[in-house]
Amino acid sequence: MRPINVNLRQEHTAVINKLIEYIDEHIEKPLELKDLSEKALVSPYHLHRVFKSITGETIHAYVNRIRLEKAASKLKHSETIDVSETSRQCGFSSVSIFSRSFRNHFGVSATEYRKMYSINSKSRKINSKNNQLQSTWLAYNKGGANDLELxxxxxxxxxxxxxxxxxxxxxxxxxxxxxxxxxxxxxxxxxxxxxxxxxxxxxxxxxxxxxxxxxxxxxxxxxxxxxxxxxxxxxxxxxxxxxxxxxxxxxxxxxxxxxxxxxxxxxxxxxxxxxxxxxxxxxxxxxxxxxxxxxxxxxxxxxxxxxxxxxxxxxxxxxxxxxxxxxxxxxxxxxxxxxxxxxxxxxx
Missing domain, CATH: 3.20.80.10 (Regulatory factor, effector binding domain)
Structure with a gap:
């Protein structure tokens, strides 16, 4: 029975990999479970269960996290994009929903994040509620790199x-x-x-x-x-x-x-x-x-x-x-x- 289980998981992995690629390519659009299940040719219940099994996250949690991380990256690296446009490009239905989700995830507002953690800012360290920013490799080994030739x-x-x-x-x-x-x-x-x-x-x-x-x-x-x-x-x-x-x-x-x-x-x-x-x-x-x-x-x-x-x-x-x-x-x-x-x- 073991080979059957392995083959089944490989089939599930192939389906989820393709679905993740689709999500990445359409992150700015509405991504409802019903529509994604039709794309994957499985029922919403089955997709929800398999996605969680393969990735460790629900589809809703995954999509929300990817959108927020993409938004944070845009705010950090782009000097011209504003919060409203960031919200739209990352697939949020309204600025208010984006602002609330961003604060819940990172512990500060999107505007504060840009001021405190922009790549062009003098202060690049904030206290994230999820401790995400503290866990990045940028927080590791803060000294010693300035003398290296690149x-x-x-x-x-x-x-x-x-x-x-x-x-x-x-x-x-x-x-x-x-x-x-x-x-x-x-x-x-x-x-x-x-x-x-x-x-x-x-x-x-x-x-x-x-x-x-x-x-x-x-x-x-x-x-x-x-x-x-x-x-x-x-x-x-x-x-x-x-x-x-x-x-x-x-x-x-x-x-x-x-x-x-x-x-x-x-x-x-x-x-x-x-x-x-x-x-x-x-x-x-x-x-x-x-x-x-x-x-x-x-x-x-x-x-x-x-x-x-x-x-x-x-x-x-x-x-x-x-x-x-x-x-x-x-x-x-x-x-x-x-x-x-x-x-x-x-x-x-």
Whole structure:
């Protein structure tokens, strides 16, 4: 009987993965249980039960949390969007409902959040009722990152299909042991790719995708896809899903370091480089492109490209392409050869 239960859970996982993709793509629209159950071709009761079993949250709680985290990310990183527009873009039916939900979740109003925790604010620490902001990696190891040199280039990722296995928890945790779950999931997608003759470097690449803003979402609910780029789409089967990733413009931070120092570099990227770069974070998924297996390194060093989706800020009369070129410091290290063609460097 055990294989039947496993197969049934894999079928449920495939349904929920597709439904989560639909929710992500339509977060600004009404997402009622009845409509979602019709999309998933199951009854509302069955969908409610299966969704909770797979994700640990009810559909209502999941949708509400994703909307609030997306709203917080927009308020934090965008200088122009107001509270009313944030509410609309994140799918709330009214500003009053959004304001009440935001305060209940984060412990402060949306306006106070922007003043206190905006990436351009001098004060970036608030006391969240859910303790979410205290649990982010940005709150970890506050000192020591300012002296690091960051290897950052502005690149463009072409659209591609990705096969993935979904898990939870940020990719770069404090220690190698805390990253073991992520590494095991990466190993599972790698083994699956080899079994299906889909591993073909450098035409294919291993990557992780963090779907929520890492400076807003707590580690418990950070949704991560451990994936493999594909040359063409495949049918989703069981826990292995397939989706089209649109690509776009990214600030790519190259890291070759232990997890602790890698986190310091990522922290410096978000807190120091990004606010002064002429770009803002678009609140789309962050991509971590893996160039090695840290288990094989003597000191468990990660060799990754940490890619954050960005868009230019508006500077009247300023040549932004030249500004973009100014921010490319220092030049890429020659001892770390490029292993993948997923990202293409932009020309000024």
């Amino acid at each position: 290897d950052i280039t502005i690149k463009r990722m072409r659209p591609c299909y990705i096969a993935y296995i979904r898990t939870n928890g940020r990719v770069l945790e404090k220690t190698f042991e805390e990253n073991r779950n992520h590494l095991e999931t990466m190993g599972a997608i790698f083994d699956w790719a080899r079994q299906h003759s889909l591993w073909n470097p450098p035409l294919t690449s291993l990557l992780s995708i963090e779907y929520q803003d890492p400076s807003v979402s707590g580690n418990k609910y950070m949704r991560v896809d451990c994936g493999l780029t594909l040359l063409k789409p495949i049918d989703s089967t069981g826990e292995v899903g397939c989706r089209l990733f649109a690509g776009g413009q990214y600030a790519v931070l190259r890291i070759f370091d232990t997890t602790m120092h890698a986190r310091e570099r990522v922290k410096q990227f978000w807190e120091d480089w990004l606010p002064n770069s002429g770009f803002y974070y678009t609140s789309q998924p962050v991509i971590i492109l893996h160039q090695n297996n840290p288990s094989w390194e003597p000191s468990y060093r990660y060799f990754v490209d940490y890619a954050v989706p960005i868009s230019p800020k508006q500077y009247p009369g300023k040549n932004l392409s030249h500004y973009r070129e100014e921010m490319r410091t220092p030049p890429p290290r020659p001892d770390l050869p490029r292993l993948t063609q997923l990202f293409e460097e932009e020309r000024p």
